[in-house]
Amino acid sequence: MKARVTVTLKTGVLDPQGKAIEGALKSLGIDGLSSVRQGKVFDIELNSADKAAAETALKDACEKLLANTVIENYRVEIGG
């Protein structure tokens, strides 16, 4: 079973990298962007097919390591 964890910055946390990317995109002439925020994606393969257990394990992984919950939010998606 596959899962995807997405970690994003909380609203209000400054993102200097996102700002720089936003500036670069604008300088490429790409119009219509109001802001860019950078995050992280983790693609994780799970051994078992137990969705509930996977969700518990991945939440644990996010709380303990993948996200710094002081400044980041996370989202767990479990695929087929």
Add this chain to the structure above:
Amino acid sequence: MKAAVITFPGSNREGDVAKALKQAGATVEHVWHADTALPAGTDLVVLPGGFSYGDYLRTGAIAARANIMDATRAHAERGGYVLGICNGFQIVCEAGLLPGVLRRNANLKFICRRQHLTVERADTPYTSSYAKGEVIDVCVAHGEGNYIADEETIARLEGEGLVAFRYADAAGKVTDAANPNGSLNNIAGIYSPKLNVLGLMPHPENLIDSLTGGTDGRGMFASLVGKKAA
């Protein structure tokens, strides 16, 4: 004063800080991150600068989950001294020993330069050899030293006098121009409420010999071993 200097894969300032501690008269033992216990009689745990685990995931994040950090946390809870310098500051924040986060420098550049700091208080185990308000000239070398925390945390740190050092100019003025990385309130280092844990981005261990630029860093190590800097 018996110090345990922890080495993680990617630490690179462990030798410098050991030298500074020995110069001040401390006994130093090097400890590997995978160890589960600190040497008997450890007074001070030092998490040195460097790039533990290549800064993968977030700076200090993986090192903060190393075996030795459980023993370090227990040491801090007993009131033992824990000093995190640069990457060590990032590690103690990630480990939850100090609040807040060190983010990418506001100008996105790795900054390596001399830097003045104000010593915010001189009544702590780390600063008793300095004077309150003294301006010291040390150096900074980091890409992610931009200290942030939520408003409540900043208010608590300020209200309880837990800001250890601030980035300042040579005259001791705490200005935006003197802030190398965008840290809130020019914060360069903070204490735990019991003043036994200190995290700071600058490197006092690199200014301990006039041959290599100055001696303003000596005071911290002299304070720790309980004597005045020469």
